Amino acid sequence: MQTKITIVGAGAAGLFCAGLLGQKGFDVTVIDNGKKLGRKILMSGGGKCNFTNLDVEAKHYISQNRHFCKSALKRFSQWDFIQLVNQYHIAYHEKDHGQLFCDNSAQDIVDMLIQECQKGQVKFMLKTQLEDVEAEQQGFKLSTSQGFVDTDKLIIATGGQSMPALGMTAIGYKIAEKFSIPIVPVKAGLVPFTLHKPLLDVLSSLSGIAVLVEVSNERISFKENLLFTHRGLSGPAILQISSYWQVGEEITINLLPDLEFESTFKPLLESNRNQSLKNCLAQILPKRLVDVLIQLNFISDTIVKQLNPKQQFELYKKLTQWRIIPNGTEGYRTAEVTLGGVSTDALSSKTMAANTQPNLYFIGEVVDVAGWLGGYNFQWAWSSAFACAQSFN
Template sequence: GGGRCNFTNRLLTRQNATERFLSRNPRFALSALSRYTPADFIARLDAAGIAWHEKHLGQLFCDGKATQIIDLLLRDLRAAGGVLSLETEIERVERAGDGFLVTTSQGPIRAASVIVATGGKSIPKMGASSLGYEIAQKFGLDIVETRPALVPLTFAEQDLARTAPLSGLARPVDLRLGKTHFAEDLLFTHRGLSGPAILQISSYWREGDTLKIDLAPGNDIAAALSEQRDAAGRQALHNALARHLP
């Protein structure tokens, strides 16, 4: 969130949670989202005196730095008796009697229960790996084939040459893939397309799929150009379009 921490979304409700949780089992997160709602987390921040503001589409951000959220959660962790061990590699997890034995680079840890919450494997330079999937497979859990999600779309060289001059330009768009669509910002980059709309649709896109991008949502450009011609006479197309698009 640009260092401000996009910490929740006010528009998330129990009614729309299954639509917003992309999964083969969309009801998986329903109980957690029902028992601890966005309003609960907002109240937690208010009690801690952390100021926040709302952007479009219900997105909530800190007024200050994201480290405020980190500090709050670390305080909660310590208050609950939790211990945070950094720079500690998990080497293996195995059953040991009624519990588990976790072998780490800092020595063994015995526990009655183990929660594997390693996230995905998308950013190795931040420490992400496939460890979580390997542990799950070891204990006989089925693994859904992994694929890129919430990522930019990159272009081949021949296509990139057409869009590279637009690098850095952002536009509110309506982006569609079949029945799925997002009305958010699109960002042209030196490698292709990014921005919230693209990151969202990337979770649904497959190689060969066609995306439809409306760069002027809610506007009939053809009608607007016709009106401009009637009012101002002939003019260069790029000058006429400049009123509507960068």
Template sequence: MQTQITIVGAGAAGLFCAGLLGQKGHRVTVIDNGKKPGRKILMSGGGKCNFTNLDMDAHHYISENRHFCKSALKRFNQWDFIQLVNQYHIAYHEKDHGQLFCDNSAKDIVDMLLSECQKGKVNLMMQTQLEDVEAVEDGFKLQTSQGMMSCQNLIIATGGLSMPALGMTSIGYKVAEKFSIPIVPVKAGLVPFTLHKPLLDVLSQLSGIAIPVEVTYERMQFKENLLFTHRGLSGPAILQISNYWRVGEPITINLLPDMTFESSFKPLLEKNRNQTLKNCLAQILPKRVVEALIQLDMITDITVKQLNLHQQQRLFDTLTKWHIVPNGTEGYRTAEVTLGGVSTDALSSKTMAAKSQPNLYFIGEVMDVTGWLGGYNFQWAWSSAFACAKALDEKTVSHQC
């Protein structure tokens, strides 16, 4: 089977790129090892798909080259994708921090992408595994589970290693390595922390409780919810900081992110000086969390009036500067993204093309560009796919001329 353009991966980046190219008149085939396209989209955002963010900037991304994403994000931004969503009359709403979610279902986004592919007469081949690739004079030969294929241009949109239950594999990295394109070491990102015992024994009893916190690691800070789990800590604040955390190092949790000692904490103690400390703190923290802190000997269950000013300040510091050294992370099984990937030094930031191998492109999560939680990784999928499609179309037109 011969085609002009083959895209490996029927996820967000692959489907969007295919639709753009197909509607420009290119013969496009998308291959994917799964049964259904857009599997990760369907799972995202609790089934509602956080498809972009109103606040979009390069500082929301992690990469060895922090400038790499700027060009693509500028040329196809959040408003461009929102315009497409509006064209399909997909209802959506804004949550905290500018996050946009579908009102109905993530399936609306998948259906939109598939409709765009249908308009472009894209050939979609599911349950087709890429096994090997070879560069030839006029493009590439692909060995797949459905037989040999050939194409003039090859786009790798295979994603990372997160959520292996959805069929994610390392094939994208293997293709890069085949053509001597370096890989930035990969690891799980946007992922919950596990905890050491005996801390886990105490905090696991709080499983299901979510509280607003501010989590700090080195110079990074995120003020969002923390969720206690059976295995450790999760929630948006933890997922965000996990992208920056290094094994063996502590994170700092502020359990009272909206309080200061002088203006709010000290007056609270003075107002409730005849209460037990446990009951007083239960006004600003869940009672079970307070009980866990007592169990951990972080606070003592005495009456408030037994605390002098110095002890009040120390108590405040204990609650706002809780140092925890995570045991590790839950790994790719529950990670939302993969940090690292195909080195951006080996790619053009304008076209997503490999510098050392003609007609080979990488888009989306397979690259060393990782966004924060909040729609940033989907926007990178849309932006990098657009940059690639535009470059390929312009290249083809110029060759024809």
């Protein structure tokens, strides 16, 4: 008699794991509360799905145990997933920092995962809410909106709480808690910042403007684009630092990440001595941003030659050390990932199995492993799903 495996969640981790297990001959059913498979995949990367990264290491992940992800990432690497993508002749391209995106559409990745599931005769129960789980002698009894489901093994791939509009819920954490599996407190990650007034009122006029910056706190820094929005700050640099930000903490924005004082900035001032400072700086920064910095009294509206050497350096320091305390983040509504989740102390890094509850597994974003922006969270989904599937004989 076939072993029955039920996977809760039809996202990246759930679909990939289902296809692998189905092709190994198991009786696999995937339950999901949505009416469509891979909803978050379809939304990702502006509809192009940043499905992995050419450079994947443990340092690209946030977890209370930073070593936990190493085993899975090693056993199913980015190269393994790229090989699968190539088998399906999906066209893709590389963007900055090794990010890989579909040429056509994220639908290509979803279609690939569905075909992998079809090869393994995986069954789907869509538009189905999981309401409760009871452990039984030989597995679990699931109470769902479509009735009871008996299963020998249960894999939780419900994701986090980011993007609740896509139907993301806390059910994965509730199941863990039911079986006394600890949860690392969750919060939104890879998420835009909101700003306090009156700073917001001034900076919101820059909505839509992007600028290359290096943004940092006391622990880490990221050099990427910052995007001004009508709610605050966004763009890759901000999303990255948000995962490392604590409420009330200051961030430092370097508006001139590629300019050294002696070799670049000072010569720029010297060669534009008779210009207004505003026009001079507009050669290296968006003009509207310079206007706003003057409006904030952050820099003065003067002629370049009126600045003595000390004032020139003070100006450079200001532009490279703009300190802001965000009001908060936009929360789960726009977050790309959920930080925290099922504690890695309670799971096997080799199989993703719960240490204290037989036949129960957790994979993907529901686990306390969150990646940087750039395809890392998808790679964790593929790798953790593979680790789990390989443990089934």
